[in-house]
Amino acid sequence: MNGKPDYIIPEPTLRRLPRYYNYLKALLNRGREVVSCTHIGKDLELDPPQIRKDLAYTGIRGVPKVGYQVAELIKNIEDFFGWNNIDEAFLVGVGNMGRALIDYKGFSRYGFKIIAAFDNDSEVIGKTFNDVEVLPLSKLTSLCQRMNVHIGVIATPDHAAQEVADMMIAGGIIGIWNFAPAEIRTPEGVIVQNENLAAGLSVLCKKLQMLKQSGKIRQEVRE
């Protein structure tokens, strides 16, 4: 075994699937039972064959001339990501971003739950936000181990990110969702997903700049 998974799913596909999911949920709410890629493609401005390939990764089978069962599609995407079993996570850094993440109700839809938060500011330690208690940072590593938590969210200032990551990894965390605009070095076997708001903002502003320079262009940037 070389370590790589047998079947690699393209990351663009992984990023589009949650989008289909939100769209399909809205469709179902409006009472639609069946949908074709042609139809989805019109609404989402994507090419039908691409949608077909993306959806095929979830194991769905469509019916020629008809399309897919909306409810079945939703179920398949949920199963594909495993959103039915909850992933529990610790969050470090109860600043504005951290608070926003703690307070965000929408994550439960994606099988994700922040079960405790950590900070070293005595102002927030002991407080509770959205039923999530803030504990002293010193307890992070031991609690990771004791509670068998495998996912960590970093929402600290950038200078603290590496140190927090090290504590998480020492506690057995193997997946880090990093909101700090800093480079994190990790050993093999740890997955880091960087959420860099500056990147998205920069892309938007640069495209705007280019648009202003070159006359109107039509464009939709997808995440």
Add this chain to the structure above:
Amino acid sequence: MNGKPDYIIPEPTLRRLPRYYNYLKALLNRGREVVSCTHIGKDLELDPPQIRKDLAYTGIRGVPKVGYQVAELIKNIEDFFGWNNIDEAFLVGVGNMGRALIDYKGFSRYGFKIIAAFDNDSEVIGKTFNDVEVLPLSKLTSLCQRMNVHIGVIATPDHAAQEVADMMIAGGIIGIWNFAPAEIRTPEGVIVQNENLAAGLSVLCKKLQMLKQSGKIRQEVRE
């Protein structure tokens, strides 16, 4: 003119440049004056030729055997994105995410400033966060026009996103940074940058799932 810019800069490059920028600023703080792509590549786990190509878009010239002047590189990236002139923006939706964005001090580094916020909840209208006043949503369109604001940030619940986008566009906004997990339809000439936290989260959790199934794999996911 077909509307497309003559020189297309790859979006992956646009997303990596702010990363180089943060890294280079940290280097400069530590007193480093010159850096080579080999060196950057080691720290950021990227291939040196790719870094060289990315940096070339900013117009930098390096010196063989030596590398690049760190300060000059930083300057070039700032000029490339136009971070020296501030882009002013309106934000709609003063929930947790909206508050986090309003409060975030780091955007000024990227030439971005939220100058007013809008909501239709009388609880928050009239309040001020981080010197940003919350105004009634009904004033959005007219103020966009009057203050000549061209960028809008949507941080509303998903069901309100389209309506807010329409109001923004009516006011002349041509760039929308969308944090609502909803599809926004816009006319030509409007750029939408979707910031989809669920996508990043899903990618992380899916990779973790695959890692657990197939034994340890080493992986670093970059945004």
Add this chain to the structure above:
DNA sequence: TAGATTGTTAATCGATTAACAATC
């Protein structure tokens, strides 16, 4: 049946990676 849509295979496109001459 005719026509729309799926599923799959092939072609294209664009970004990354490799190769290498130029240069300090």
Add this chain to the structure above:
DNA sequence: TAGATTGTTAATCGATTAACAATC
């Protein structure tokens, strides 16, 4: 000078797009 690094051109790789047979 020798060797490391830049800048540039070519090759590779992977994702998107196009083509088309199968099918309801």
